[in-house]
Amino acid sequence: MKKHFFLYFAIFPAVALLNMLFPAQLNQKLPYLHDIPTIALAVMMLVWGRTLHSRIIHAQTRRCLVTVSYFLFALFVIRIARWEFFQTEISDRLLWYLYYIPFIAVPLLSYHAALYLSPVKTRFQKVSLSAAWVLSILIAAGLLTNDLHGWLLQIVSGGKYSHGWLYYVLFAASVLLSIGVVAVLLRNCRLSQAHRLGYVPVCMFTVPLLLLVLYNFIGGAPKVFGVKMFYMHEVYALCCIGIWEGCILIGLLPSNTGYRQLFVESHISAKLRDVSDAVWYTSVQVQRSADLADTVTQTKPLSGGSITWTEDVHTIRRLREELEEANAAIEEENDLIEEENRIAAERTQYETQNRLYDRIAAHSRRQLAEIAESYSDTDAFTANLPKNLLLGTYIKRCANLMLLADANRQLSTDELMLAIRETLDAMRLSGIDCMLQSGDAREYPSGLLVSVYDLTEALAESVYGRCSTFCASVAPDADTVLLLETDAPPSDAFRERLQTVGLRLTESGTDGGYQLRIGGVHRV
Known part of the structure; x- marks a missing residue:
């Protein structure tokens, strides 16, 4: 991520240097030499879009930003085409009108992408997005038909022109949409774990914005040795790239990175390889399991490579050896009876445990299936990781409560508090503000506390992604x-579930909030 950040922001000073190395007077001997910086930046827009396609996880946000890169590429191409390749009056006017299209399309698509990052979209945001699309389409239609009405530019003889009212509408719409992008991103940053780093994208957007303001204030770019340091479309592109790269840099925009940390912190024993079989990521568990003889290596192809992991089969082999020894003991009657009794006792124990584990698995089957669905591909796994943590926490804590309930008729509310605390910790990872309080410890029937925790998880899943x-x-x-x-x-499904839980419940809600009180008779 950092290398992309330095790459994009190092190219713009390099372009300014190229402008100084290739002044316009050399164009007489080397035609189009002074266009090298513009061509380089145009190619950079395509390269940036290609990296976004492989880095951004959210499909809708990725489509918007890749389209933004195409419009920025078109901005540079149109400028070169107008000044270098097409000199007729008709083509000059058409390219002139097309030049303004990216200035409304880029902020519109950026605003659309920013709204996709919002966990909850307000009614104002939805209405403003629809209005922005309608207004942008009307402005684009007005730009392309300027020859019929002259609302954008009024061209007179001698190359002179004046701006019409549509030009100022375009300028105002572009500014308002840009402000909307910054406002939405700052709001999302405030609600995320990156709230302390919100200044990073703001600074990366503000610096080129100041250059843009300077350009319009002095009527052009500052010159060094008679050569312009930059052009308006260059700093405009830098504004767009800066704010989105800043969001990726602080983690506000989820990107396809961080696998190394995942492999380091994970308990799995796996290696990730590319198509040339070179190892990119290795978990710590691989070194621990390398010396174990009772391991089986599995490999599965992935997009762009493969993943290899090991499975410990020590327990399976141990049970197999015990069965072989039992078969050998059949030759003697006494040994056979003893072995049969031992196996019968183990079987009874295993069956008892399996029934309990089957009951636990059936109890959390829906959560297990939802987690398994996210393993279909890497993007789905990364996108659903916070939700999967919540589901996994429930599976773990519910299994613990059911194990305790199987061994105890009564349980303390301290066990319920520990389970809910871990659930709230998982919800905090998604930016939800959670609080847990506890009164005096009391004892209740163990089945009651399991049902109460199930209801807590159901409410958490019902409002997940919508509550703060x-x-x-x-x-x-x-x-x-x-x-x-x-x-x-x-959700309605949660309210329907309340009718079947068999608990004493009291619901209340005001101003969009919700309160649920679960009662019961405790053991004195």
Whole structure:
């Protein structure tokens, strides 16, 4: 990520240097030599779009930003075509009109991409996006038909012209959409874990913006030795690239990076290779399992390479050896009876455990299936990772409560508090503000506490992605087992589930919020 950041921002000073090395007077001996900087920047727009295609995870955001790179590429191409290759009056006017299209298309698509990053879209954002599309289409139609009405440019003889009212509408729309992009991104940054780094994209956007303001204030770019340091379309492109690269840099825009950290922190024993079989990422567990004899290596092809992991089959081989020894003991009757009794005892123990584990697996089958669906490809896995952490936490803590419930008729509310605390920790990873409170510890029937935790998870999943706060109070008073509060209403499916849980419930909600009180009779 950092190498892309330095690459893009190093090219612009290099272009300014090329402008100084190849002044316009050399064009008489070497035609089009002074266009090398513009051509280089045009190619850079395509390269930037290609990197976005492989880096950005969210499909809709990726499409918007890649299209932005195409419009920036068109901006440079149109400028070269107008001044260097087409000199007729008709082509000059048409290219002139087309030159303004990217100045409305780029902020529009950027605003669209920024809204895709919002966890919850407000009604104003939806209406403003629709209005922006309609206005932009009308402006584009007005640009291309300027010869019929002259609303954009009024061209007179001698190459002189004046701006019409449509030019100022285009300018105002471009500025308002750009402000909207910054506002939406700052709002998203405030609600994410990157809120302390929000200044990074702002600075990367503000610096070229100041150059753009300077350009319009003094009527052109500053000159060094008679050569312009930059052109307006160059700093305009830098504004766009700067703000989005800044968002990628701080993690506000999810990107296809961070695999090295994932492999380092993961407990799996795996290696990720490219198509040439070169190892890119290796987990720490690989070195630990390299010396184990009872391992089986598995390989699965991936897009652009393959992944290799090892599985420990020590337990399977141990059980197989025990069965072989049991078969050998059949030759003697006493040994056979003893072995049969031992195996029968083990089988009974395993069956008892399996029934419990099967019940636990059936209890969390829906969450397990949802997690398994995200393993279909890398993009889906990365996009659903925060939600999967919430589901995985529920599976773990619910299994723990069910194991305790199988061994105890009564459980303390402390166990429920520990389970809910871990669930709230998982929700905080998605930027949700969570709070947990607990009253005096009480004992309730173990099945009741399992049902209460199931209801907590159901509410968390129902409002996940739509709420910004989630609060839980365990045993706040003598008549309440759990009090749940959130700032988003639950789904209809959750309300239907409340009719079948068999618990004493009290619902309330004001100003879009929701409160659920779960009661019960505790053991004195």
